Every structure is written in structure tokens, then in C-alpha cells.
Amino acid sequence: MTSAPSRHQAVHDAAASGYPTAIADLGGLVRIPSVAFPGFDPADVERSAEAVADLVRGTALFETVEIRRASIPGADEIGKPAVVARRAAKNGRPTILLYAHHDVQPVGDEALWDSPPFQPTVRDGRLYGRGAADDKAGIMVHIGALRALKEALGEDFDLGVALFIEGEEEAGSRSFATFLSENADVLRADVIVVADSGNWDSRTPALTVSLRGNTRFTMRVRTLEHASHSGMFGGAVPDAMMAAVTLLSTLWDADGAVAVDGLTERDVETPEYSEQTLRDEAGLPDGVRPIGRDSILGRIWNKPSITVTGIDAPSVVNASNTLSPEVTVVISARVAPGQDAREAYAAIEAHLRAHAPFGAELEFFDQDFGNPFLVDTTGWAVADARVALEQAYGPAPVDMGVGGSIPFIADLVREFPGAQILVTGVEDPHARAHSPNESLHLDTFRHALLAEALLLEKLDARTLEA
Structure with missing residues (x-):
């Protein structure tokens, strides 16, 4: 041999x-x-x-x-x-x-x-x-x-x-x-x-x-039975884009950290990793500051994150003076090690339903889960x-x-x-x-x-x- x-x-x-x-x-x-x-x-x-x-x-x-x-x-x-x-x-x-x-x-x-x-x-x-x-x-x-x-x-x-x-x-x-x-x-x-x-x-x-695990889902926000003229009804009737933007903004606090009760974090030390390295590797311009708190790698490896990855709404080329009746978004959330992905999804859905503005109607579908x-x-x-x-x-x-x-x-x-x-x-x-x-x-x-x-x-x- x-x-x-x-x-x-x-x-x-x-x-x-x-x-x-x-x-x-x-x-x-x-x-x-x-x-x-x-x-x-x-x-x-x-x-x-x-x-x-x-x-x-x-x-x-x-x-x-x-x-x-x-x-x-x-x-x-x-x-x-x-x-x-x-x-x-x-x-x-x-x-x-x-x-x-x-x-x-x-x-x-x-x-x-x-x-x-x-x-x-x-x-x-x-x-x-x-x-x-x-x-x-x-x-x-x-x-x-x-x-x-x-x-x-x-x-x-x-x-x-x-x-x-x-x-x-x-x-x-x-x-x-x-x-x-x-x-x-x-x-x-x-x-x-x-x-x-x-x-x-x-x-x-x-x-x-x-x-990290993940959960991805689609949410439809509906505020009107049909599109309406923004001049005739704007200021009194909430359009779906206004409701969606208002609702989505509640997912993060002023530092950009996730602000959803029920999402957990993993508390472990991480190696040194500078903000300059983050800027270089992620392509973050000098004038844009990072989001979140505590160590940078802790935010990436051990804390949850939520990203809006897609939106169906009138495009810029098709923009008109119209109140949109509904807007559909795709939300992708990363789940910290130690938490079940379905449990994390349930916390996010509960948060969105609790914070829906102006009585907006919410529909959730196409859920995916990965632990x-x-x-x-x-x-x-x-x-x-x-x-x-x-x-x-x-x-x-x-x-x-x-x-x-x-x-x-x-x-x-x-x-x-x-x-x-x-x-x-x-x-x-x-x-x-x-x-x-x-x-x-x-x-x-x-x-x-x-x-x-x-x-x-x-x-x-x-x-x-x-």
C-alpha cells in the first residue's frame, strides 16, 4: 500500500x-x-x-x-x-x-x-x-x-x-x-x-x-373595492400604497433593527469584523450607515432580519392620478438559529395584522419555511x-x-x-x-x-x- x-x-x-x-x-x-x-x-x-x-x-x-x-x-x-x-x-x-x-x-x-x-x-x-x-x-x-x-x-x-x-x-x-x-x-x-x-x-x-433559517411569504394589502380618482377622493380615502408603506415601516425601529415581538436572537460572541469591511464587502456607500445594533456579525449571523424583496404596484411608466385599491408585496425574513421558522412567521403575521392601518384588509399566501x-x-x-x-x-x-x-x-x-x-x-x-x-x-x-x-x-x- x-x-x-x-x-x-x-x-x-x-x-x-x-x-x-x-x-x-x-x-x-x-x-x-x-x-x-x-x-x-x-x-x-x-x-x-x-x-x-x-x-x-x-x-x-x-x-x-x-x-x-x-x-x-x-x-x-x-x-x-x-x-x-x-x-x-x-x-x-x-x-x-x-x-x-x-x-x-x-x-x-x-x-x-x-x-x-x-x-x-x-x-x-x-x-x-x-x-x-x-x-x-x-x-x-x-x-x-x-x-x-x-x-x-x-x-x-x-x-x-x-x-x-x-x-x-x-x-x-x-x-x-x-x-x-x-x-x-x-x-x-x-x-x-x-x-x-x-x-x-x-x-x-x-x-x-x-x-439562519428563513420564511418567505406574500402579503396583499387592500383598501378599496376599485381604483378611484386621487383628486376626487384623495385626503379622505386611504389608498393601498399608503397603507402598505405605513404598515411595512412598523417592521423596523429607528435603528433599522427588526421590531417584531416573538422573534428571537442567539447570544454568542462573534469574531472582529469592522464597519469598513462591511462597506467593502457589501458595497455600502460612505454616506449610508449600517442598520441594527451590537456586533456587525452578530446582526448578520444571530439576529433576525426582514426584507421586502418584491412589490406589485403601478409602475412609474404607468403612473396616473389614481388611488390604488391593492398592493402585493413579497417579504423574506431570516430567522435566528434556535427558532423554528413557522414560529417566526406566525410572529410576523401577528405583528402585521395588529398594525394594519386604517382597517386595511390583509391576505397572506405562498408561505415557505426553512429552519x-x-x-x-x-x-x-x-x-x-x-x-x-x-x-x-x-x-x-x-x-x-x-x-x-x-x-x-x-x-x-x-x-x-x-x-x-x-x-x-x-x-x-x-x-x-x-x-x-x-x-x-x-x-x-x-x-x-x-x-x-x-x-x-x-x-x-x-x-x-x-
Whole structure:
């Protein structure tokens, strides 16, 4: 058997030599506009799944590689295509499940992009394109690491590997729970790597150990049976826009902190993080001050937030002297670790109903829920991952909270309660995921690929206790 130091070096060298091919393959995936939202061409998501399946088959490591779907609970429709693959463990070795997703966010206003969103473009050490970071880079970290392991150790290594590349994460993972249940035998593992998070910065790796939950819903505000002339009735009749703006303003206090009774906070210390770093990473202009109170990372990682993410109302081009009868808004709330997402939603709905001005009629619908998550960091897989990250990046990894949400992790915990979960990623604070000019820092990608390859090598040498 190859000695441990030479195994390590062989995997290291194979990951380095495989990097150019991984980047080229990533560019091919970025060219596919795989938006899974309603209203976009589903054929592009199908094409993306086929492209991922071809890459997985190309490794020649798996006993099965399939594109599968699952039904959406409560809806007469089927979910988007996901790629699943599996090879069995041998000689008492563990099985690792590698997760990423191949669907992407819509591009938004294409005029805000400096290069075409589905034309991968390298500038200043970054690869620009929708999905370049979130999360097609995660797919290629998995593929690149597996290629490196095979090149270094041969295809007959003992580690079991399952692969799950989802096709609807950005659209809410509506069939995820059903998919897990129906495909549990293919996906069951001792360790799960969710490659859909970020790093402390472009040089320092991180393990994500806490995630906020989320609840998203639509609210309709109605004050009139029909539109009326603003000159004839303005000043006596409340229009829906006035009522909606007045109501929404009650969700925050004067500092911009959430002002809803029943939403909880998590009280833990956070690393140092300056206001200037926030301005740089978030794009906050000098004249605009941050919102909230206490430590900045505490606000992002451990407190709730509420954002109005969409509104249906007369557009500027269609503006007229009319009192609007109704306005519809989409509200997205992030839930602090430790609170159930449905409990948080109930608190927000109760607040809005209690503060509805002028007797405005409120209707709530299209609710989505995702619970927060705290990672158990005591397991051997976390220890192995920390070592691999430091070996790949140089600096030791940071245990990091994330203000965003990965709601399906709760489904993974429920379906595979004995699995150790590692939340990793390839994004850095300047990746601009979900925004125009999304990009991947190429050195971060190189290090992430190497780190996962080294982790796989460590697990291939680990024997599970009987």
C-alpha cells in the first residue's frame, strides 16, 4: 500500500494538475442558463442536468449515475432534474455524500452586468458568470476532487461516494424532502459535504457552523373595492400604497433593527469584523450607515432580519392620478438559529395584522419555511476537514456563521440522523452571488478543490468503528 505521505503528495499533485480542466468544465456549465424558476425554459435545466451527468460518468468511478426527479408535496407537478450517483464503500471505509446544485438565479437586469451573464469571462483573477460561484463551482470542486483521488490512488480506492447534484435549490428545493425519502438508499452516507457556502475571505477558508433559517411569504394589502380618482377622493380615502408603506415601516425601529415581538436572537460572541469591511464587502456607500445594533456579525449571523424583496404596484411608466385599491408585496425574513421558522412567521403575521392601518384588509399566501441550523463540530469528520482546509489554503479555517439559509439541511438531518454534516463552499465575500457580476475567485476555487481532494484521501484511509 502507498505510504501516507506519498498518498498525500500524489493527491496534492493530481489536484493541482487537474485544475485547468476543472475550470474549463466549469465554463461549460456556466454557459447553460439553468434557471429553475417558473417562467424560464425548463429545457435549460434539463440540459444542465445532462451536462453534469456526463461529467460524473466521465470519472468512471460510479456504479450508477442517473437523472431523477421527485414529486412536489401538495402540488400536481414534479420537481426539477437532479443527478445522483453512488459507489459502494469497501473494507470498512466510510461513505461520503457530496452535494451541490446546478440551477442558478435569474440574471436580473442584464444591463448591470459588465460581461454577458452566461458567457464565462476571466478578469483580474476572477471568473464572471451566473452560477460561476453559486453553485456550479461546487459541482466542479466535487468532480475535480474525485478526479484527483482517482489519478493518485487508482479507481479501486475503498471510500464510498454518493453524489447529489440538485436542480432546484435556488427555486426553493420544493421536492427535496420527497427526493431524499425516495432515494435514501442511494444517498445514505456517514459524512455529508454541502458545498454551497462561503469562506472568511479569498485567502482564509471557513467551515460554516451556523445558518439562519428563513420564511418567505406574500402579503396583499387592500383598501378599496376599485381604483378611484386621487383628486376626487384623495385626503379622505386611504389608498393601498399608503397603507402598505405605513404598515411595512412598523417592521423596523429607528435603528433599522427588526421590531417584531416573538422573534428571537442567539447570544454568542462573534469574531472582529469592522464597519469598513462591511462597506467593502457589501458595497455600502460612505454616506449610508449600517442598520441594527451590537456586533456587525452578530446582526448578520444571530439576529433576525426582514426584507421586502418584491412589490406589485403601478409602475412609474404607468403612473396616473389614481388611488390604488391593492398592493402585493413579497417579504423574506431570516430567522435566528434556535427558532423554528413557522414560529417566526406566525410572529410576523401577528405583528402585521395588529398594525394594519386604517382597517386595511390583509391576505397572506405562498408561505415557505426553512429552519436554521447549528453544526455539531465534535465529530471526526469536522477534524479531518479542518486539517485538509489548512493544508490546502495555508491559514487555519475559521468557524463561521452565515446570515443566509440552506433550509434543506434540516431535511438531511431528519433523513440521515447519524451523518456528520460539513458545510463548505467556494465563495468569498466579493462573489456577489444572486447579484449582477457574480464571480468566482480562481485561487479560492483552486484551494477548495485541493482541500476536498485531501479530505477524500483522509477518509479513504479511515476505518469506521464496528
